[in-house]
Amino acid sequence: xxxxxxxxxxxxxxxxxxxxxxxxxxxxxxxxxxxxxxxxxxxxxxxxxxxxxxxxxxxxxxxxxxxxxxxxxxxxxxxxxxxxxxxxxxxxxxxxxxxxxxxxxxxxxxxxxxxxxxxxxxxxxxxxxxxxxxxxxxxxxxxxxxxxxxxxxxxxxxxxxxxxxxxxxxxxxxxxxxxxxxxxxxxxxxxxxxxxxxxxxxxxxxxxxxxxxxxxxxxxxxxxxxxxxxxxxxxxxxxxxxxxxxxxxxxxxxxxxxxxxxxxxxxxxxxxxxxxxxxxxxxxxxxxxxxxxxxxxxxxxxxxxxxxxxxxxxxxxxxxxxxxxxxxxxxxxxxxxxxxxxxxxxxxxxxxxxxxxxxxxxxxxxxxxxxxxxxxxxxxxxxxxxxxxxxxxxxxxxxxxxxxxxxxxxxxxxxxxxxx
Amino acid sequence: xxxxxxxxxxxxxxxxxxxxxxxxxxxxxxxxxxxxxxxxxxxxxxxxxxxxxxxxxxxxxxxxxxxxxxxxxxxxxxxxxxxxxxxxxxxxxxxx
Numbered sequence: 318x319x320x321x322x323x324x325x326x327x328x329x330x331x332x333x334x335x336x337x338x339x340x341x342x343x344x345x346x347x348x349x350x351x352x353x354x355x356x357x358x359x360x361x362x363x364x365x366x367x368x369x370x371x372x373x374x375x376x377x378x379x380x381x382x383x384x385x386x387x388x389x390x391x392x393x394x395x396x397x398x399x400x401x402x403x404x405x406x407x408x409x410x411x412x413x414x415x416x417x418x419x420x421x422x423x424x425x426x427x428x429x430x431x432x433x434x435x436x437x438x439x440x441x442x443x444x445x446x447x448x449x450x451x452x453x454x455x456x457x458x459x460x461x462x463x464x465x466x467x468x469x470x471x472x473x474x475x476x477x478x479x480x481x482x483x484x485x486x487x488x489x490x491x492x493x494x495x496x497x498x499x500x501x502x503x504x505x506x507x508x509x510x511x512x513x514x515x516x517x518x519x520x521x522x523x524x525x526x527x528x529x530x531x532x533x534x535x536x537x538x539x540x541x542x543x544x545x546x547x548x549x550x551x552x553x554x555x556x557x558x559x560x561x562x563x564x565x566x567x568x569x570x571x572x573x574x575x576x577x578x579x580x581x582x583x584x585x586x587x588x589x590x591x592x593x594x595x596x597x598x599x600x601x602x603x604x605x606x607x608x609x610x611x612x613x614x615x616x617x618x619x620x621x622x623x624x625x626x627x628x629x630x631x632x633x634x635x636x637x638x639x640x641x642x643x644x645x646x647x648x649x650x651x652x653x654x655x656x657x658x659x660x661x662x663x664x665x666x667x668x669x670x671x672x673x674x675x676x677x678x679x680x681x682x683x684x685x686x687x688x689x690x691x692x693x694x695x696x697x698x699x700x701x702x703x704x705x706x707x708x709x710x711x712x713x714x715x716x717x718x719x720x721x722x723x724x725x726x727x728x729x730x731x732x733x734x735x736x737x
Numbered sequence: 738x739x740x741x742x743x744x745x746x747x748x749x750x751x752x753x754x755x756x757x758x759x760x761x762x763x764x765x766x767x768x769x770x771x772x773x774x775x776x777x778x779x780x781x782x783x784x785x786x787x788x789x790x791x792x793x794x795x796x797x798x799x800x801x802x803x804x805x806x807x808x809x810x811x812x813x814x815x816x817x818x819x820x821x822x823x824x825x826x827x828x829x830x831x832x833x
Contacts, residue, residue: 617798675798679793686805691770
């Protein structure tokens with residue numbers, strides 16, 4: 318079955334059959350890569366980043382930075398680049414026209430066709446993508462940490478990753494996910510972007526977004542779903558561990574806070590850039606490739622610190638030309654706890670602003686760190702209990718990322734041994 | 738809105754407050770959960786974030802410094818009980 322992704326391009330999997338792969342990599346120069354690049358290779362190879370077939374060339378990067386468009390005119394907000402040092406290029410004698418064997422975890426992973434080797438001003442890239450050159454911004458810091466040269470060119474996966482438990486039941490390629498939606502009979506699916514364990518504010522955001530998405534559809538049959546798409550990438554000390562994020566979202570359905578036939582949890586491998594509005598557009602593209610029809614954007618989507626207005630990520634969609642994006646944004650304000658209403662309620666409806674009690678994922682994390690169990694109106698007990706279980710099972714006694722977790726955790730994916 | 742450090746009150750902390758006759762110092766903050774809000778100046782906030790790199794200032798939603806290690810919160814809480822006041826950040830930061 319053919320599936321059409323972002324930019325009207327067919328979703329294509331750039332993955333070689335094992336026998337062809339072993340043959341194709343013979344004699345290629347090996348180049349070890351880091352986790353971020355490995356995750357992006359998986360995204361490109363399975364079509365998460367359609368229409369990208371590889372890492373961007375200079376023309377693409379320029380178009381993305383200056384006009385939020387690829388060189389072919391398709392909307393795209395964040396550069397996807399393969400960085401490499403001049404020393405490594407010289408040492409390995411890499412030149413345009415070469416094919417490189419990208420290795421990860423000391424195993425072959427993908428072939429990179431070297432179409433172009435180029436440089437790009439990192440400060441300019443930071444300013445244009447993030448609206449700042451301050452290295453306190455984590456996306457800017459990531460940009461400054463890029464090595465001095467970039468290689469643009471197509472990639473082909475030669476050694477498909479094995480997704481490890483408990484993530485294996487949540488990893489779906491765009492094609493698999495679209496098949497799953499069809500099996501469920503979902504005509505519309507709304508995305509909830511997350512890298513957090515859910516509190517009831519998140520739960521109500523999803524429920525509100527589901528209602529907006531379902532709209533005028535008949536109610537006799539479930540035609541609309543919520544897809545929780547957890548972003549799994551680089552972790553920082555103090556974050557919730559990945560296992561807790563994924564399993565706790567899934568438990569919302571298992572514990573009945575969502576009906577079995579309206580809710581699904583999945584993962585996408587991506588290192589957050591915290592690019593605020595630009596990242597909101599990126600998330601919309603990503604989820605349109607997954608086959609979603611709607612995308613919920615709450616307060617301060619993909620923001621960090623005070624670099625963006627809390628609703629910049631809503632406003633950017635007003636600037637996008639009709640037809641450039643095949644997914645509808647659902648814009649929502651914050652939910653808060655209102656002691657007068659006695660419930661978590663929508664700030665766009667509740668008239669008790671002066672009594673409102675705001676909460677955030679960070680605040681809840683702080684409460685849990687203080688050894689306090691949040692009230693069930695704010696945090697479902699099943700979620701709390703599961704966090705504690707995950708701490709024991711996966712986090713070396715902590716639900717939050719520690720040095721030990723960073724060093725000894727079971728990786729999200731592994732590359733199998735490969736004969737070549 | 739002023740900057741605060743939220744000391745969330747669990748049973749153990751509530752017992753200590755009661756013993757010190759300070760139970761009314763805790764205010765209701767979140768669906769019945771009790772908290773002591775320790776005020777910070779801008780300079781104190783910057784120093785706390787520098788000394789404790791895992792801490793985060795939630796500028797978007799709550800204007801509070803969150804994710805301080807548990808033992809650090811315990812020290813601030815003990816100072817509140819000892820001084821019978823929430824204005825303890827100068828004293829607390831003297832040691833750092």
